[in-house]
Amino acid sequence: MSVLVVGSVALDSIETPFGRAEEVLGGSATYFSAAASHLTTVSMVGVVGEDYPMQKLEALASRGVDMAGVQTARGSSFRWRGRYQHDLNTAHTLETHLGVFSHFKPQIPGQFRRSPFVFLANIDPRLQLSVLAQVERPRLVACDTMNFWIESRRPELLELLGHVDLMTLNDAEARQLTEESNIVKAARWIMDRGPARVIIKKGEHGAFMFTRDTIFFAPAFPLESVFDPTGAGDSFAGGFMGHLARTGDLSDDNLRRAVIYGSTMGSFAVERFSIERLLELDQATIDARVREFQQLVAFDAPMAAVGEPT
Ligand code: AMP
Numbered sequence: 001m002s003v004l005v006v007g008s009v010a011l012d013s014i015e016t017p018f019g020r021a022e023e024v025l026g027g028s029a030t031y032f033s034a035a036a037s038h039l040t041t042v043s044m045v046g047v048v049g050e051d052y053p054m055q056k057l058e059a060l061a062s063r064g065v066d067m068a069g070v071q072t073a074r075g076s077s078f079r080w081r082g083r084y085q086h087d088l089n090t091a092h093t094l095e096t097h098l099g100v101f102s103h104f105k106p107q108i109p110g111q112f113r114r115s116p117f118v119f120l121a122n123i124d125p126r127l128q129l130s131v132l133a134q135v136e137r138p139r140l141v142a143c144d145t146m147n148f149w150i151e152s153r154r155p156e157l158l159e160l161l162g163h164v165d166l167m168t169l170n171d172a173e174a175r176q177l178t179e180e181s182n183i184v185k186a187a188r189w190i191m192d193r194g195p196a197r198v199i200i201k202k203g204e205h206g207a208f209m210f211t212r213d214t215i216f217f218a219p220a221f222p223l224e225s226v227f228d229p230t231g232a233g234d235s236f237a238g239g240f241m242g243h244l245a246r247t248g249d250l251s252d253d254n255l256r257r258a259v260i261y262g263s264t265m266g267s268f269a270v271e272r273f274s275i276e277r278l279l280e281l282d283q284a285t286i287d288a289r290v291r292e293f294q295q296l297v298a299f300d301a302p303m304a305a306v307g308e309p310t
Helices: 029-037 052-061 097-105 125-131 147-152 154-161 171-178 182-194 234-249 254-271 276-280 285-296
Strands: 002-006 012-016 019-026 041-049 065-073 077-082 092-097 117-120 140-144 166-170 198-203 207-210 215-218
Touching: 002 125, 019 029, 019 052, 019 117, 019 147, 029 052, 029 182, 029 234, 029 276, 041 052, 041 077, 041 097, 065 276, 077 097, 077 207, 092 147, 092 171, 097 166, 117 166, 117 234, 125 154, 140 182, 140 234, 147 171, 147 207, 166 234, 171 182, 182 198, 182 207, 198 234, 198 254, 207 254, 215 254, 276 285
Parallel strands: 002 041, 002 117, 012 077, 041 065, 117 140, 140 166, 166 198
Antiparallel strands: 012 019, 077 092, 198 207, 207 215
């Protein structure tokens, strides 16, 4: 089955303690598609300006990403400039230039409207809502967001929550959205407003998936060097949704596996700038890292109860 993504298609300029990159391929839909395309077919919706280096998006098209929903509009492309200091979990936004995104009206091509899996990647919540109005009863709709939209479009974001099955966001965003400092309470606050599941990502400290009755935790892959954390969240979402769309199985066990695929794709994204590492991956490399994840958390059960001799 296929997954439909709407989100930003950007030119990113990034500084990390390890180097800098100017105007490289970025955006939430771009990272998502690069990751998910290893697992399933992806339909992408977004907008670029006339100044966008379209030939660079060819790398995604040749991975089978259907770009019929990526419009070129008059004006300049979305640009984001960010900096990471030694705490690589926190991105400092230096500049957000919406460009063609300020007048964008997503048009979902007819052939995409029946996509069973829909991911509303980080973008203006009004655009996320307008996509939902154009699709036909998907099996699963998930959304993401970030501080920029929590500050500037809070009412629309809260409205969106009433229409999605799952939300992914990082711990700082969850605290900002809910005004709860405890992430278990923050997850409950979000679920009270609609989504049956919430995934709260904690960067190098892993990710929690909450339902009303269960909590699942996956560590982040312990990489020796994280080069550029940009796109980790979107690549996580691509791995997560890609696995669900590939298997078509929405059981709790399979959603847990999807979290591991999400963590796997997020861990690859941060090894290089932009989507470079995601583009060079092959199936065997992905499978090997999934197996390493299994090893990371496997232990023999049962454990002796406290007080019993071991
Ligand atoms: P993340 O996975 O959270 O690291 O997302 C990184 C991507 O988000 C970058 O490639 C940026 O181009 C994109 N981005 C940054 N700010 C925004 C925004 N306000 N709306 C949509 N996308 C954004």
